[in-house]
Amino acid sequence: MDLIWLIPVLPGIGAALNGLLGIRYFSKPVAAAIACATMAAALILSIFAFAQLLGAEHREHVVTLGHWIPPIPLQTVDGLGAFQAPWAFRLDPLSGMMILIVTGIGFLIHLYSSSYMGHEPRGAYVRFFCYLNLFCCFMLTLVLGSTFLVMFVGWEGVGLCSYLLIGFWYHKKSAADAGKKAFIVNRVGDFGFVLGVFLIFFTFGTIDFREVAEAASHMPVEGAAFGVLSTICLLLFVGAVGKSAQIPLYIWLPDAMEGPTPVSALIHAATMVTAGVYMVGRNAVLFSHAPMVMTTIAVVGGVTALMAASIGLVQTDIKKVLAYSTVSQLGYMFLATGVGAFAAGAFHLMTHAFFKALLFLGSGSVIHAMNDEQDMRKMGNMKLYMPITYVTMFVGALAIAGVPGLSGFFSKDEILYRTFLASPLLWGLAVITAGMTAFYMFRLIFMTFFGEYRGPSWGHDAEGHADQKDGDHAADDHGAHAWHGPHESPTLMTAPLMVLAVGAAVAGYVGIPAALGGSNAIEHFLEPVYVAESAAHAEEGEHAVAHLSHAAELGLMAFSVLIAGLGIALAYHLYVRRPKRSEELAANWAGAHRVLTNKYYVDEAYNATVIKGTMSGARGLWAVDRNVVDGAVNGAGWLTRALAWVSHVLDKYVVDGLINLVAWICAEGSYVFRRGQTGLIQNYAVASLFGVFACVTVYLVVRFMG
Numbered sequence: 001m002d003l004i005w006l007i008p009v010l011p012g013i014g015a016a017l018n019g020l021l022g023i024r025y026f027s028k029p030v031a032a033a034i035a036c037a038t039m040a041a042a043l044i045l046s047i048f049a050f051a052q053l054l055g056a057e058h059r060e061h062v063v064t065l066g067h068w069i070p071p072i073p074l075q076t077v078d079g080l081g082a083f084q085a086p087w088a089f090r091l092d093p094l095s096g097m098m099i100l101i102v103t104g105i106g107f108l109i110h111l112y113s114s115s116y117m118g119h120e121p122r123g124a125y126v127r128f129f130c131y132l133n134l135f136c137c138f139m140l141t142l143v144l145g146s147t148f149l150v151m152f153v154g155w156e157g158v159g160l161c162s163y164l165l166i167g168f169w170y171h172k173k174s175a176a177d178a179g180k181k182a183f184i185v186n187r188v189g190d191f192g193f194v195l196g197v198f199l200i201f202f203t204f205g206t207i208d209f210r211e212v213a214e215a216a217s218h219m220p221v222e223g224a225a226f227g228v229l230s231t232i233c234l235l236l237f238v239g240a241v242g243k244s245a246q247i248p249l250y251i252w253l254p255d256a257m258e259g260p261t262p263v264s265a266l267i268h269a270a271t272m273v274t275a276g277v278y279m280v281g282r283n284a285v286l287f288s289h290a291p292m293v294m295t296t297i298a299v300v301g302g303v304t305a306l307m308a309a310s311i312g313l314v315q316t317d318i319k320k321v322l323a324y325s326t327v328s329q330l331g332y333m334f335l336a337t338g339v340g341a342f343a344a345g346a347f348h349l350m351t352h353a354f355f356k357a358l359l360f361l362g363s364g365s366v367i368h369a370m371n372d373e374q375d376m377r378k379m380g381n382m383k384l385y386m387p388i389t390y391v392t393m394f395v396g397a398l399a400i401a402g403v404p405g406l407s408g409f410f411s412k413d414e415i416l417y418r419t420f421l422a423s424p425l426l427w428g429l430a431v432i433t434a435g436m437t438a439f440y441m442f443r444l445i446f447m448t449f450f451g452e453y454r455g456p457s458w459g460h461d462a463e464g465h466a467d468q469k470d471g472d473h474a475a476d477d478h479g480a481h482a483w484h485g486p487h488e489s490p491t492l493m494t495a496p497l498m499v500l501a502v503g504a505a506v507a508g509y510v511g512i513p514a515a516l517g518g519s520n521a522i523e524h525f526l527e528p529v530y531v532a533e534s535a536a537h538a539e540e541g542e543h544a545v546a547h548l549s550h551a552a553e554l555g556l557m558a559f560s561v562l563i564a565g566l567g568i569a570l571a572y573h574l575y576v577r578r579p580k581r582s583e584e585l586a587a588n589w590a591g592a593h594r595v596l597t598n599k600y601y602v603d604e605a606y607n608a609t610v611i612k613g614t615m616s617g618a619r620g621l622w623a624v625d626r627n628v629v630d631g632a633v634n635g636a637g638w639l640t641r642a643l644a645w646v647s648h649v650l651d652k653y654v655v656d657g658l659i660n661l662v663a664w665i666c667a668e669g670s671y672v673f674r675r676g677q678t679g680l681i682q683n684y685a686v687a688s689l690f691g692v693f694a695c696v697t698v699y700l701v702v703r704f705m706g
Contacts, residue, residue, distance in 0.1 A: 001052050001061040004091050007042050007099055008140035008154075011106075014038030015133035022126040032114035035129035039110050039136060043103040050096045059528055060210075062146055064088040069149075074201070081205040088146035090209065094346060094529040098143035098278060101353045102271050106136045108496035112361055113262040115492035116368060128168060132266065135161035139271045143278060148197045148207040151279070155193070155243070158272045159186045165267060166259040178258040185252040189242015196235030203228055213285040217532035221289045230290040236283065237297055240276030244330050247304045251603060253327055257319040261364030264319060268326050269356035274349050277333045284342045284530035298338025298422070302429045305331030307600070309436035313443070314586075314596045317374045318363045321444050325400065326356060328433060332415055335430060341418035342530045343523040347511045348411035350522075354507050355399040355408055358500035359441075362393035365489040365497065366448060370455055376447040378456070383449040385486040388494045390449045392501040397445050399504040401438035402564045404557075407508030413557050414513060414520070420556060421548070431563055438567030446575035458485040515553040 014035050022031045053059055064086045071082035091099075110132060117128055138157025145151035160183075167179025201207050204215045222230050240246070245253035253273065257264055267273065280287060280297070287294055308327035315321045329352050336345035367374055369386055383390035399408040412434065420427040488494065510525075512518025548556075574582040586593045595601070676687075 001049050001056075001091055002063055003045060004049050004061070004089050004099075004144060005063055005065055007045050007049070007103070008089075008137050008144060010038045010042045010045070011133040011140065012137035015130050015137060018126050018130040018133065022130065023123050026126055028118070028122055028125050031126040031129050032110075035133050036107065036110045036114065038133060039103060039107040042136070042140070043100075043107050046096075046099040046103045049091055050100055053091055053093070053096050060090065060092045062088055062090050064146075076202050076205045078205065081201075083201060083207075085147055085149040085207065087150060089144040089150075090146035091144065092529055093526050094278070094281060095143050097346065097350060097526070099140060101350060102136060102139050102143065105353055105357050105500070106139075106266060106271070108499055109262050109266045109357065109361070112265075112364075112493050112496045113260075115490050116262055116364055117260060124168075128165075128260070131161055131164045131168070132262070135165065135266065135272075139275075142275055146208060146210075148200060148209070148212075151282075152193070152197065155239075155275065155279075156190065158267075158275065159183065159190070159243075162186070162256070162267050162272055165263040166256045168259055168263065172258065175258040178252075178255040182252040182256050185249050186242050189239045189249055191238075192235045192242075193239025196232050196239065199228070199232050199235065203232065209282055213283070213532045216286045216289055219289060221291065223291050226292055229286065230293050233283075233287050233290040233293040234296070236279065236286075237293060240280055240334075241300070242276075243279075244273050244276030244334070245327050246276075246300050246331065246334060247307065248602075250304060250308065250327050251606065254320055254323040254599075257317070257323050261319065261360060261367060264322070265357045265360035265364070268323065269353065269360050271353075273326060273330055274333070274353070277330065277337065277345055277349055280334070280337045281342045281346050281530070284337075285532050287337070288340065288530075294338050294340065296338070297334050298419075298426055301331045301334030301336075301338055302419075302426045302433075303331070304328070305335060305433045306429050306436075309433045309440065311596055311599050312440040313436060314593060315440075316377050318366060318376050318379075318444060318448065319360070319374055321376075321440055322356070322359055322363060325359075325437065325441065328437065329356065329400070332412065332430065332433070335419055335426060336415040339419050339422035339426070341415060343520075343526045344411065344414040344418050346526055347522050348415055351399070351407035351411040351504070351507050354500055354503035355396040355406075358392060358396040358497060358504050359400070361493070361497055361500065362389050362396060365389040365493055366393075368489055368493070369486040373455060376444065378454055379448045380451045380454040381449070382453075382486060384453075386449075386488045388488055389497060392494075392497040393449075394445060395501040396504050397441040399508075400441055401568060402434055402560060404561055406505050407503070409561075410508035410511045410513070413560055414511060414523075416560055417513070417548075417553055417556055431560055434560055435563040435567040438564040439571045442568045442571035443575055446571055450576050451579060453486075455486065513553065515550040515557070 014037070017034050018026065018031050022034070026034070053061070066087050067084065068087040069083070069085040071084040073080050074083040075081070110129070113128070113132065117125055120128065135158060138154045138161060140154070142151055142154025142158060145154060163179045163183040166182050167176045169175045170179075197207060200212060204212050206212060206215070216229065219229060242249045253268055256268055259267075287297075305328045308324045308331060312321050312324035312328065315324060329348070333345045333348050333352070336342070336348060365386065366379065366382060366389060369382070369389070370379060373379070395406070399406040402409045402412045416427060416430055416434070419430050511520050511522040513520050574585070598604070
């Protein structure tokens, strides 16, 4: 466990090698091998660390690599404190589960990408794996960080990598715009997260997760008043809303489908978007002391789940359906944490990682087979050409729909059960969402794999090309790949699908509830993370959760399964038995269909308010800058020039005039005096005689008169 610091470092080394050397020197196979090997090594280390954690008496191990920020005196609520941040990693049940998810699914996605991205030029191919490795490095830093600040490094790092990966095809304006949208929206949420961290240090004098939990456990629950703990939790939740795409900051995630499909699978199914859920669970003690914020989280999660599911009902882009499904499932996770079922939320995070990564990679396989076509209306009967992709995606759809026996059933019904205990109203929203989920997922399956083939022809009989592989593509005269019809993907793409399908089928068995004869092992495994040490031995009554009888719990399960079955049956009726009926319903309910197709006009509302308001404000500031600020500067310049001209006139005609006048008088006067300076002694003697005579005369006259 002392080597857990190598888990994020290894993908970082892969990113550095491909980023610094690969673009110039590495071939495609070498770049892919380096990226996959570093992820495989990180996965092996994660498995060993997790195995050691299971056998440890105290399931928490902290590794401090050094003092990142030395003690700095900063003000806290209790006076002057020392702000410091060691670079430390914490391995406990929650982070142990997360590193297995990130490295395991991350490795499969790297393997899949080595074939899926094979058509890219060598430089772009190497750059893609550099970004992919770097993303995994930051995500592992996020989940292993022992303090808020180390987590924040990973938090911002995955935000940067999401921008790079979503906008990977930067020559496409839509992809570049989607990358910028994701980056900007996430920064809005991150502002709240940063303020929350500041307030945490001011309140507790530390930013270590365990120390904050211990301190918060001794503070009273803010049930009647919205105090400092509630403020902290609300600010942290703002960050989670941005990162995990909840109302109102969910708008970036559907647009993020502009990136390559492996990016969608990694960032928007298995890792980055779950960071907000992970952060809330990591601070469960803190949030448990802010019940008003918990209620807010539950309501936001429930409404987001329902809204996103309703939008997914009518989407025709195969990746957009999965994108809104991700938003909806994230809403489920926040609903769980909001009602205090932190372990259930983490459980669904784990199962969702398997079946959603499977569905995204499966959709990529279909898109690959259809020559980059993403519109499900132009597919159909793909099971004939892609049997492996069909079977694995069918398993994933069954799992996310909550069919008994598969992973999604166990985690989803645990959330529904705990939600029913807390709020029957929110439970009702969640059940409706479950029915919608089953409907739109099997709508995707039936439109893609059943019915008649509706795609473009390729000049040959489709059945003759059913077993073609990617390597069978022939290059045309321009060097591009000619399309020979839909076909199964190569082994490097189908093998990860099969592994993920197994995970989607069996991952839920670690959380079998007591009503079905299990012990909900994952909940007991994660429980120590969600309590403070000081509360670990508290009386059971203080932390008891209300329970229903096993019969009632089984009844709730049966009802949710019934709702899911109705959703699947309705999708089968509308898209297999009577495919024209769906078009008739869309025409009959044109208004509602238009609203859902346009995603409740949320983007248009943002454009009309936030974006146009920001642009109008910017134009107003520009006008103020031009007319007031620049006007004042330009006016000062004009006034200075005017004063300079007046000064010039005064200097030239008054000051210089007076000086020149004095000089002229002196010059003219000197001419008169100069006439008397003859240089003859006799003239000077006569002048002296006259002077003496004048003086004597004046003297005598004055005396005589006196």
